[in-house]
Each structure stands twice: as structure tokens, then as C-alpha cells.
Amino acid sequence: MPSSDEFHRIKRLPPYVFEEVNRLKARLRAQGRDVIDFGMGNPDLPTPPHIIEKLVEAAQKPRTNRYSASKGVPGLRRSIARYYERRFGVGLNPDTEVIATLGSKEGFANLAQAMTAPGDVVIAPDPAYPIHAYGFIIAGGVIRAVPAPSPEAYLDGMAGAIENAAPKPIAMVLNYPSNPTAQVVGLDFYREAVALAKKHDMWILSDLAYSEIYFGGEAPPSILAVDGAKDIAIEVNSLSKTYSMAGFRVGMAVGNARLVAALARVKSYLDYGAYTPIQVAASAALDGPQDCVAETRAVYKSRRDALVESFAKAGWEIPPPPASMFAWAPIPDAYRSIGSLAFAKRLMEEADIAVAPGAGFGAHGDGYVRIGLVENEQRIRQAARNVRRMLSGRNA
Secondary structure (H helix, E strand, O other): OOOOOOOHHHHOOOOOHHHHHHHHHHHHHHOOOOOEEOOOOOOOOOOOHHHHHHHHHHHOOHHHHOOOOOOOOHHHHHHHHHHHHHHHOOOOOOOOOEEEEOHHHHHHHHHHHHHOOOOOEEEEEEOOOHHHHHHHHHOOOEEEEEEOOOHHHHHHHHHHHHHHOOOOOOEEEEEOOOOOOOOOOOHHHHHHHHHHHHHOOOEEEEEOOOOOOEOOOOOOOOHHHOOOHHHOEEEEEEOOOOOOOHHHOOEEEEEOHHHHHHHHHHHHHHOOOOOHHHHHHHHHHHHOOOHHHHHHHHHHHHHHHHHHHHHHHHOOOOOOOOEOOEEEEEOOHHHHHHOHHHHHHHHHHHHOEEOEEHHHHOHHHOOEEEEEOOOOHHHHHHHHHHHHHHHHHHHO
């Protein structure tokens, strides 16, 4: 029988913090508890009808049930290029600078596989969405985590980290609007990042999955709108949140032709692409009426406002996120000393509320929890009443 030791790549991964919370949630629900679940960014809004209609129409054609194209059918790649031109003013060659992915997470993970040699150093923010670090760790790379209390602090920290790193980093990760912190940046930030990367001969991997979920101010830009960014940058994006298509698993990677080609090469060995009717539906989403996107954005804004207002009245002050479908919430003072994992468990046990502990996003996230805007306003206000009772009991 083979050795019972863990496999090498599995040993490189830390315990999955969120699994502890998920196990507790399942146990409480099995006991009949009504747990209000803000833990995962899992959209609850319906996919717009015209997208579903196109999916059904395509699925009824026998030829679409065959293997699809690993890099995406040509029609979808052209739709992605049109979207980038319309939304960001970025021109893309759909044949060489665009690839359809199985959501942004798969695209990012396989990019890491495509570009990472054992021991390569990559700079990632802390806190960060887990795949931004662990995609490279699984691929054999080494993460240099740089604290990111703000975008400016992250950029400053990167400059120092690059100067002091040995070997020199091959890439930096950017994610704005950020998951989990909801931070946003403008083109000036991206210009500085591009200049820094070019100075040190580095790649940039940008995650723009929340580009359409923003609440006031200018719409989040693409790094590819910076002159010369395509020389060194690739960007992943997704239809999951924009069009409530998370389960469809369809996204994109666009930008630098060399990185796009490397990703396409890796994917050609691993998958045949998303189901063709899903890709056709994705084209309908990108090319069709966009009022559904504005409506989705308005729902998330209304939920954000309800969360911030009702939780403040309950005694938990939460800064209003400027974008994304998450609030990055400091742990209430009365519980700060126990850390985010213990607090998340207490919140579930005492208030029937599930959140994501900030420690799951990096060491610098441990003073926070992430709250997903994935419940309606009635449930949000119910959660606030539960929080009030919990905090009142703590302060009694």
C-alpha cells in the first residue's frame, strides 16, 4: 500500500479555515437552527431571462452538446473583446489576447501553473482572496505576502519587497475592487504599478471580477487601459457576479498575448472549455441589454446600506464598502481579542449568523470578518436583531 503521508502539494497548503465554519454551520442547521449565511459570495439573484433563453435555445441544438473549444468559441471571444472596448476603452485581438475560462478562479489558477517554475517568487497582497496566493503555491512557487491595509500601502510595500527579495519576484498580483477588502483604485494607481513592474521586469496578474459591482464614483477601470500595460499584464474577469451566473462557470483572461498563449496551452491539456450553450449564453450576456447589470448593482447597494445602517444600530459599526458584494467588517471591540475564527464561530452559535473569518484571507485579515451581501434586506435586518441580542448579552 502506498505511504500514508500526505502528498507533497497538499502538505504545502494550510488548513482550510473556512471549512471549520462550514462544518459548524452544517451541524447547527441539522439541529434545526436558522443560520443566516453571509459566508460565501454566492449570488442569490436570478440570472436575467434573456441569458437563460439563449442557453436553452443553444442546448436544444444537438451539435452544441459535443466537445467545445478549450480557449472558448470564437463568438464568445469576440464578445469579450467588444465588452472590453465598450466598457474600458481597451482594444483586444480576440484570437491572440482573449481566452474564455471556467470562471476567473480557474483562469487564475491555471495561469499560475503556466508561468511558475519551482521556487519562483510572486508578490500577493495580505489579505487576499485565497487563490491569489495558493494558486502559485500549488504550482510550486513562493508567495511574498505584502500587507495591504490600503492600495497605496500595498504599492509602497511591494517596492520594498522587490528590492529585498532573493530571487527577484516574477510577478505581482492586483485585485481591485478587492475581495475581501472592497478597496478600489483608479488609473493613476495602475500607472504606478505598471511602471514598477516594468522597472523590475515583472508580470502583473490583475483580478477584475467585481468590475461592475460598485456604489458611486467612477466605474472601476481596467489596468489594460494604461499605455503599455499589455506588454506585461493579463487580467481575469468573470460573469459570475455581474450577471448572477456563478454556477455557469464562465469568465475570461485577456491582455498579454504571451501569457494568453501559455494559459491556452495548459488548458488544452486539462479541459475542453465550458459547455457550448453556456458560452453562447455568455455572449448574449455581454452583447445584450445591460440594464440588468444596473439593476443588480442597485440591489447590492440597497443591501449594503441596510447592512451598514441596521448593524450600526445594533452596536456593530461596519464601514460601507465602495464596491464588490462584500463588507470587510472589523470585529467588535468586545470580541477583538479572540480573533476572527473564534468570533465567526461565536457569531454562529450565539446569533445564528455565518460569516467568513478574516484569517482565511491572510494573517493581516485576522481582525476582520467578511460579510457577503447575499441575503435580502429582511434577512439582513433579522441578522442585525440577532447581533443586538448577542452584543447586549456580552455587555450586560
